[in-house]
Amino acid sequence: MNITLRQLRIFEAVARHLSFTRAAEDLHLTQPAVSMQIKQLEGVTGLPLFEQVGKRIFLTEAGHEMERYSRSILATLEEAKLVFDELRGLKRGHLKIAVASTANYFVPQLLAKFCRRFPGVKVSLDVTNREGLLEALGDNTTDLIIMGKPPGRIEVESEVLMENPLVAIAPPTHPLAGEKAIPLSRLQEETFLIREKGSGTRSATERFFIDQGLSLSSTMEMSSSEAIKQGVQAGLGLGLLSLHTLEMELTLKRLTILDVQELPIIRNWYVMHRSGKRLSAVARSFHDFVKDEVSEVLNLPTLA
Known part of the structure; x- marks a missing residue:
């Protein structure tokens, strides 16, 4: 033909x-x-x-x-x-990265440092929720993916990058702000702003409360971590978000982390790709780079 x-x-x-x-x-x-x-x-x-x-x-x-x-x-x-x-030893190429929307708070910093080191590299960055990342893995349309829990139904090669703590946040004026060792069951009385279906943060939150024998009685769905932060600041409810998303709001004292028993929820960030996938020299370089540099690039708020 x-x-x-x-x-x-x-x-x-x-x-x-x-x-x-x-x-x-x-x-x-x-x-x-x-x-x-x-x-x-x-x-x-x-x-x-x-x-x-x-x-x-x-x-x-x-x-x-x-x-x-x-x-x-x-x-x-x-x-x-x-x-x-x-074989030609090129120091250029096209790097295709897909990341969870929460990871977009720190991945651009890593990419910026990587591109300064390898200025000939062209980068395509796709920011999406967990469902979109699973689709990218299934279709094998990206070099590397940075996300939370590796999928169970797709064979991947994954490595832990760092911890990803999920913390409860509130406006500084909230009655629970400043209290110590708040019982987790107390949060059932509050409205929670949660991510959309398909979000890894939402799945982890729902799984955590089920494992604790609890449930969130009142929720309001938001399409992004930014929307949740804005909603919490406005007094619409509480939120459970990655500590990686909160640096600016905590520094400016627009939000506070609640001292809740059993929290934070400790998850991990992983870098991964499909099993058997042949990584380009550029993709291998970035894979090694993020493992070595992630702790140097990030400035995380400290938990009390």
Whole structure:
């Protein structure tokens, strides 16, 4: 079959997004150009690769087979490029990192220091919640991921970077502010601002209270740690957030950490990638860099 790499790359993007429009945006092409390449590819195979049901498109049986082959071919070519780059001893490359939204409070500092050391490196940073990170791992679309608890259903190679304490926060004017050894059960009486479904912070919080035989009776869902901090400052309720997100608010005394028995919840940050994935020289360098430098780069508030 006379199939071009351009057609494979365009097909893979359409198959990944299940959208001609989103694929065109991703590839910086016009939608007619994408549609034309798909039609030419279908002409070569002699089979339809997509079918439309209502306003949505789906892969046909032949489309699923083509997706499997296209991903394998493109991954092999990318691996070959990495090998030849390393043989030439290049100090440049493209680093693709995906991180949990909470990790975005410290990862940019690491990336800035890394890029000063390797100025020829181009970085793509994707900040998303746990569900988005699991999707990236499943699709193997990124070099390295920094997140909390490693997934159970996807084989990964992971290493602990550092602890990630989750602490209870309140405005300084809250009645519980300044109290010592607050019973955890007392928090059941409070409204809690929590992250959206799919967030690792929310999952850890819910798991923790279940393990303690408790539950949060009143909650308000927020889409980000920033929204929770603003809501807590405004008096909407309490929050449970990573200590890594609180440096500025604690310094300016806009928020305070409550002294609650059984808290903080101690989690870990991990750096990981799919098992068996061949890391580029740049990705390996960043992997080693974050393990060595993370404690030097970060200035965390101290817990009393």
